[in-house]
Amino acid sequence: xxxxxxxxxxxxxxxxxxxxxxxxxxxxxxxxxxxxxxxxxxxxxxxxxxxxxxxxxxxxxxxxxxxxxxxxxxxxxxxxxxxxxxxxxxxxxxxxxxxxxxxxxxxxxxxxxxxxxxxxxxxxxxxxxxxxxxxxxxxxxxxxxxxxxxxxxxxxxxxxxxxxxxxxxxxxxxxxxxxxxxxxxxxxxxxxxxxxxxxxxxxxxxxxxxxxxxxxxxxxxxxxxxxxxxxxxxxxxxxxxxxxxxxxxxxxxxxxxxxxxxxxxxxxxxxxxxxxxxxxxxxxxxxxxxxxxxxxxxxxxxxxxxxxxxxxxxxxxxxxxxxxxxxxxxxxxxxxxxxxxxxxxxxxxxxxxxxxxxxxxxxxxxxxxxxxxxxxxxxxxxxxxxxxxxxxxxxxxxxxxxxxxxxxxxxxxxxxxxxxxxxxxxxxxxxxxxxxxxxxxxxxxxxxxxxxxxxxxxxxxxxxxxxxxxxxxxxxxxx
DNA sequence: ATGTCC
Numbered sequence: 470x471x472x473x474x475x476x477x478x479x480x481x482x483x484x485x486x487x488x489x490x491x492x493x494x495x496x497x498x499x500x501x502x503x504x505x506x507x508x509x510x511x512x513x514x515x516x517x518x519x520x521x522x523x524x525x526x527x528x529x530x531x532x533x534x535x536x537x538x539x540x541x542x543x544x545x546x547x548x549x550x551x552x553x554x555x556x557x558x559x560x561x562x563x564x565x566x567x568x569x570x571x572x573x574x575x576x577x578x579x580x581x582x583x584x585x586x587x588x589x590x591x592x593x594x595x596x597x598x599x600x601x602x603x604x605x606x607x608x609x610x611x612x613x614x615x616x617x618x619x620x621x622x623x624x625x626x627x628x629x630x631x632x633x634x635x636x637x638x639x640x641x642x643x644x645x646x647x648x649x650x651x652x653x654x655x656x657x658x659x660x661x662x663x664x665x666x667x668x669x670x671x672x673x674x675x676x677x678x679x680x681x682x683x684x685x686x687x688x689x690x691x692x693x694x695x696x697x698x699x700x701x702x703x704x705x706x707x708x709x710x711x712x713x714x715x716x717x718x719x720x721x722x723x724x725x726x727x728x729x730x731x732x733x734x735x736x737x738x739x740x741x742x743x744x745x746x747x748x749x750x751x752x753x754x755x756x757x758x759x760x761x762x763x764x765x766x767x768x769x770x771x772x773x774x775x776x777x778x779x780x781x782x783x784x785x786x787x788x789x790x791x792x793x794x795x796x797x798x799x800x801x802x803x804x805x806x807x808x809x810x811x812x813x814x815x816x817x818x819x820x821x822x823x824x825x826x827x828x829x830x831x832x833x834x835x836x837x838x839x840x841x842x843x844x845x846x847x848x849x850x851x852x853x854x855x856x857x858x859x860x861x862x863x864x865x866x867x868x869x870x871x872x873x874x875x876x877x878x879x880x881x882x883x884x885x886x887x888x889x890x891x892x893x894x895x896x897x898x899x900x901x902x903x904x905x906x907x908x909x910x911x912x913x914x915x916x917x918x919x920x921x922x923x924x925x926x927x928x929x930x931x932x933x934x935x936x937x938x939x940x941x942x943x944x945x946x947x948x
Numbered sequence: 949a950t951g952t953c954c
Contacts, residue, residue, distance in 0.1 A: 538949095563949040600951040658951075669949050710950045797949090879952095 470494075470516060472503075478532075478927045482516060489520040489732065495527040496534065497865075497927055502919070505876065506534055511541035517732045518546050522740075523553020525806050525813060529865055531820055532927040533874025533919065537561065539735035542819030542875075545868045548741065550801065550812045554729065555746045556738035557720055557753075559816030561797040562713045564753055565760035566671075566704030568871075569637070569793035570843045570854065571768055573786045576695040577677040577943060582779055588901040588944035590778040591673060595770055597948035598905035599668040600707070602661030605766070612659055613648040619758030623765035629790075633765060635832050637793040638822060639800075641761035647751035651708075652715050655752075658707030659759060664766035666703050668906055668948030669879075670872075670913060672848065673771055674700040679851065679941040686838050686856055686937050690791060698940055699775070699788070700852060701767050702845055704797070709756035716749045741814050750799070757798055764793060791854070792841035794821045796871045802830070804866060815866045823857040823869035823934045842934045846873045846921030848902055848913060848947070849895050852940040853925045860932035869934040873921035879912040886911035895945075904947035913947065 471483040480503055482494030494515040498506060506512050511534050518540050519528035525547050534543035539558020546559050580587070596603035607615065615622045620641020623629055634640045666673060678696040681687045705712075723739035724731065731738065739745040768790065776783045800815045800822065824831050824840040831840055839857035846852045850873075861867045877885060891910040895902050904910045928934045 561949075566949070599949095667949075668952095671949080704949070707950065714950090 470512065478930055482512065484519070489730070490516060492519050492524050492527050494519050494530070496530045497931060498532045498534070499923070499927060502532055509536050511536045514541040515544065517736055518544060518559070520732055521546060521548060521554055521556065521736065521738060522729060523548040525549055525811070531870040532924045533819065533870040533872055535875045537818065539733060540816065540818045543870060544818045545820050545865055546816040547804070547813040547866045550741050550814055553741055553814060554738035555741045555749060555799060555814050556736055556816065557713055557716050557749060558736045559818050560753065560799055561818050562710050563704040563797055564709035564713060564756035565795045566797045567760060567764065567793060567795040568700065568702045568843050568845055569764050569768065570791045571699040571772070571788050572691060572791055573697040573788055575697045575786055577697050578695060580697070580779060584901050584944055587675065587775070587778050588903050588946065591771060591774050591944070592903040592946050594774040595666055595673055595767065595946055596664065597666035597668070597946060599948065601665055603663065603665040605663045606661045607663065609656055612656060615663060615762050616648040616651060616755035616758055617646050618642060619761040620765045623762040628766045628769040633790045636790040637761060638795050641765065641793065643754035643757050645750050646754035646758050648755055650748050650751045651712060651755050655708050655711035655715065658711050662706040662708060663759070663763055664770060665706060665763070666767060666946070666948050667706050668909060671703045671948055673767065673946040674848070674942050675944045676700060676852065676940045676942045678938050680939040682936040682938065683856065689838055690841065691789070692854070692938050699771055700845060700940070701764055701771065703764055703767060705756040705760035706763065708759050712752045712756045716752065719745050719749070753799065757795065761793065792843060794843055796821060802867065804862065813866065815868070817868055819871045820868045821871045822867055823861045824867050825857045825859045825861050828857070842869050844870060844872060844921060844925055847915040847918040848942055848945045849898060849900060849915035850921060853921065853936060854938045854940065855925065855929070855934035856937050858932040858934045861934065864931055865933050869928050870924050873918040873924055875917055876919050877917040882914060882917035883908055883911045885916065886914055900942050901944040902947065906948060909947050
């Protein structure tokens with residue numbers, strides 16, 4: 470492939486019509502990241518995605534790009550709704566994996582309880598781990614309501630308030646959801662998994678604001694130095710995973726039916742407006758709604774647990790959701806393409822929506838600032854709060870990175886970690902980590918990830934999203 | 949990410 474450097478942090482993979490590329494590839498990264506990206510094969514996945522029917526402008530990769538199923542994690546692909554395709558490989562297995570940030574009216578130095586006890590209490594109260602169920606057990610009729618209503622269901626059931634809905638992407642509900650499309654197998658996996666964290670890179674983290682970069686915006690958003698924060702990263706658990714699996718079969722058959730040629734079967738796709746495309750959209754929306762209800766319930770569990778162990782009233786903590794963003798999703802958004810407004814299916818696969826100030830998709834209270842973009846790093850370093858940048862519409866279909874991005878695969882990380890005790894190492898840094906799975910901490914150790922500061926620096930430089938504040942972890946709960 | 953293979 471031919472790669473041209475267009476700017477300090479912009480690399481273009483030239484469009485090669487002979488291999489079916491319909492648009493060029495664009496990778497936002499620095500020189501050293503680019504080398505890793507080329508070596509591990511995810512640049513090739515960017516090229517593959519550029520062949521998808523109806524793709525507009527470019528097949529885009531964020532600086533946290535790494536190898537994934539079909540499209541790389543950190544990939545953004547926008548297809549024309551009328552003449553383009555939709556692909557489960559462009560969304561991922563964990564549909565609406567995402568992250569939310571809750572801020573408190575409490576400084577970390579005001580905490581009198583031993584952090585170890587706080588971590589233990591959180592760990593004991595937040596169901597987590599592979600395949601683990603929680604305390605909420607639903608019948609089919611009720612789970613259907615969750616799939617239809619998303620965060621609204623959680624709020625109706627007392628796990629949150631109107632303010633939470635206002636501060637969740639799409640208000641925590643996609644209207645395209647049709648619970649009748651979801652397989653019984655997916656339902657079976659969902660009955661007891663609402664309000665559970667899961668495993669892998671999912672986590673619940675108590676931290677604090679260590680540094681502020683944009684004072685005005687931080688002030689407007691109610692952020693202050695030393696402030697206690699809660700970060701929750703989870704998704705649609707087994708239910709979403711099953712929905713993705715169910716549709717991979719459907720889309721493989723669709724390739725033949727619609728005579729679509731893709732270089733990688735993992736990019737199996739169908740026209741957005743085909744029955745297959747529409748059914749996937751209806752099912753994906755159910756999984757997305759489940760994930761939003763899940764994070765809303767986790768938020769409520771964590772806040773109550775925290776108030777309990779700190780021996781303060783919830784109302785005195787004054788918890789408030791800054792924002793909840795989706796990482797793995799398709800959204801229908803309007804963009805100007807060749808001077809014409811088009812409705813596009815924006816696939817974000819390990820990418821966060823990043824709406825600039827003035828966007829009509831923003832709730833009124835964020836219209837002047839732009840959208841809070843929450844970027845978790847790794848459990849030993851830091852996380853960032855950014856704000857949607859003015860160049861996001863032209864550079865990335867209003868998308869930013871979603872995290873640090875892996876440098877080691879899960880397998881390699883476990884191998885590299887050998888007999889290291891990651892929890893002990895982090896404790897020496899003043900971070901309490903409790904994990905349910907034995908392997909999880911090795912898979913998720915800080916060395917397995919890029920330095921999120923470098924990743925964030927690139928989207929900041931490109932004005933895709935601007936740095937507002939940096940968070941430091943205090944205690945982390947993992948599955 | 950995931951009842952880490954139906």
